Each structure stands twice: as structure tokens, then as C-alpha cells.
Amino acid sequence: MTEKTMSFPNSKSNGAHIAAILFLSVLFVSVLNPNIREAIRTQFTPKHHRTILAVATAPLDKSTKTLQILKVKTEVGLFIEVYDNQKLLSSAQLPDHRDGFFTFNGQVTNLAIDDVDNDKTNEILTTSFDQDLVAHLNIYRYNQGQKELELVRLN
16 A cells, blocks of 8 residues: 655745735736826936936017926926026926827927917927826916016916
């Protein structure tokens, strides 16, 4: 007669399997949820980190002086910045935190300069997405006298 031995699974091994399944479940949920994904990403991004998303150069007022316009992402949000010879003239925070793209004159971009209201001064056009992923076209006008960016409301 042969002797049969029964082996029971190691309880430590079961705990490791449960921990692995729990970790993979949390990882799966975090990949699908953009808010959780962004929170995890910010934990590993150095503070005061700036990413330049787009650069455009153009005159913004009736003068022919060419200014440099940057779209920047920081841990606080998205910003439009206006520079003259590397000197910051003005900055405005976009109302949304996610960058977006749009088609402008047949080109896909996230920053454009154009005279949208036919007043002979160029406006800054940029897009963003809110927390519900609804796209918004943000239009700013640079006020040379006050050295500030103003949000343009079109009727």
C-alpha cells in the first residue's frame, strides 16, 4: 500500500497572492481614473516643475514688436505667459488643468495667435479640458498699457 501525503497550501503564499491581486486591482483602477492617475503622477513630479507645452511669436498689439507667448504646465495648472526678450511681461492661469488641441488654419495646435475680433490686434487662442473632459477655447488679449492678459468674451 502506498502512502499518500496531502499538502495544504501555505498560508503565507495565500497572503502574497491576495496582496498581489489587491495591488493589481488598485493599479487597474488608477490607470482608468484620470484624477487618481494625476494624483499619483504629482507625487513623483518634482515641485516647481514647469513644462513648456507650446511657443508662439507674434506682435500682439498695433505695434510691430514681436513678443513670445508660452503655454506652460505646472503643478498648479496651465498658464499663458508673454515675454519680451526673455523678460516676463504678463501671465494668466487658464481656468482648466488639462491641455487640449484644436485645428487652426489646417494645423493641429494647442496655441495660436490671430485677430479673431477684427480689431487689428492679435489675440492668443488656446484650448483646455475641464474635469469632465469638456473642451474650452480660451481667448486672451494682451493689454500693453496695463501689461496684463485679459480673457476675451465673444458674443
